[in-house]
């Protein structure tokens with residue numbers, strides 16, 4: 001069940017309801033925020049099971065912590081901070097558990113491609129291609145699905161911090177102030193990470209169209 | 217005042233889209249954009265990527281996870 005008329009009610013009402021054990025309020029928050037939390041978790045962990053567990057553990061921490069919530073940030077920011085910290089810990093544990101064989105696989109993604117890495121400025125080497133295809137019309141559904149697949153692959157190639165920022169800003173629609181608070185970073189740092197991430201994704205999409213030779 | 221190069225535009229796209237540039241810098245960037253088709257296209261591409269990112273495929277909490285969370289909430293409130 002979602003919230004009527006868009007977002008959740010004001011924070012004081014949300015907090016009071018959660019403390020009073022209002023199941024409908026908790027269910028609405030779960031349904032409103034869990035999809036975005038799953039996307040964020042995927043910046044740190046590799047499987048769907050892990051992402052589901054990260055989101056579960058984050059919500060359990062919210063249930064445990066709601067009585068002590070002091071309102072120094074918004075409820076949304078607080079919940080997302082818990083999610084990011086839970087995901088970071090889980091991701092670090094997973095990386096320690098990576099077997100040698102995969103640890104020595106040649107790097108793929110940005111690290112393997114320093115000339116066009118997410119740290120670069122995203123300037124292409126050649127002439128620009130027509131990108132009208134990136135505004136897929138309904139007739140272009142198959143192509144739109146391909147573009148989505150390419151964008152998902154590009155996101156997967158990003159370092160976790162960049163992926164977290166672009167997910168929060170461009171996928172979840174958070175403001176830059178919210179992102180800074182969730183991740184404890186400065187506004188300038190937030191913008192650099194967002195810019196590198198966007199430039200990387202744009203570059204990958206362009207490479208894709210150059211490779212498949214369209215649009216004409 | 218120094219002329220805006222394409223590399224300057226590339227560097228400042230995100231600040232531009234966030235409306236975070238000082239007025240004079242923004243004006244120079246707008247001037248460059250009106251006469252440089254390449255940078256205009258790149259800006260469109262950024263906007264297109266942002267647009268696609270903003271309409272992601274659906275994600276859902278697995279049913280068993282959701283059930284577990286609802287009962288944890290119930291138990292905690294009772295205890």
Ligand SMILES: [Zn+2]
Nearest residue numbers: 221222252255
């Ligand atoms: Zn230019």
